[in-house]
Amino acid sequence: xNLIYFAYIRESIGKSSETIDLPDDVDTVNGLLKHLETKxxxxxxxFAQSDLIRVAVNEEYVSLDRKITGSDEIxxxxxxxxx
Amino acid sequence: xxxxxxxxxxDISQEINLLKxxxxxxxxxxxxxxxxxxxxxxxxxxxxxxxxxxxMAEKELTKIGVLASERWPLEGLTIIHRYGELYPGDxxxxxxxxxxxxxxAFKAAEFIMDWLKTDAPFWKKEETEDGNHWxxxxxxxxxxxxxxx
Numbered sequence: 001x002n003l004i005y006f007a008y009i010r011e012s013i014g015k016s017s018e019t020i021d022l023p024d025d026v027d028t029v030n031g032l033l034k035h036l037e038t039k040x041x042x043x044x045x046x047f048a049q050s051d052l053i054r055v056a057v058n059e060e061y062v063s064l065d066r067k068i069t070g071s072d073e074i075x076x077x078x079x080x081x082x083x
Numbered sequence: 084x085x086x087x088x089x090x091x092x093x094d095i096s097q098e099i100n101l102l103k104x105x106x107x108x109x110x111x112x113x114x115x116x117x118x119x120x121x122x123x124x125x126x127x128x129x130x131x132x133x134x135x136x137x138x139m140a141e142k143e144l145t146k147i148g149v150l151a152s153e154r155w156p157l158e159g160l161t162i163i164h165r166y167g168e169l170y171p172g173d174x175x176x177x178x179x180x181x182x183x184x185x186x187x188a189f190k191a192a193e194f195i196m197d198w199l200k201t202d203a204p205f206w207k208k209e210e211t212e213d214g215n216h217w218x219x220x221x222x223x224x225x226x227x228x229x230x231x232x
Binding site for chain 2: 004006056079
């Protein structure tokens, strides 16, 4: 599964993208975030403010209970501040 | 509809001319330009870096443009959003709407900016005299978007 990170979430994690194997028991965005948090404190720091987490699956905004599969591209980022 | 996420600056009069070219039926052109300010709260801003999600940024700007076109009778529409390193006084974003009458042009431009603030995947990082920080999203941005519902 391809993961992409932006803004302070990218900086906290320390990389802009990575490919991981999605564990069999993970099938939602929320489950993925919890799984990533087990990979290190950098992920815990990145996701600490849960109200500031936004997610897009295959370039579409989704809610955290959205179902995912290993072939999805998941982007994780804070609320947008463009304009 | 012309949509662009780009590092380069834009030329406002050239963009207006692209929409006006060979047309004599337009009654109104509204433009909005967003700029980098040198002050945020009490802090001096030295530089602003805009990060974006390539691909999705253009997709979301297109969606917002389509929503505006469904709502008002627009004859033409341009949305350009810059990314990369910008400095106080630099252009960030340009919205141009054209219509037969001014109300549609004004309202659609304002609608596009309100939606763009919360829905277009761009993030600002400011460099100030106190160091670098990511700009926090404002709840008033959500309110401004919601007022169009």
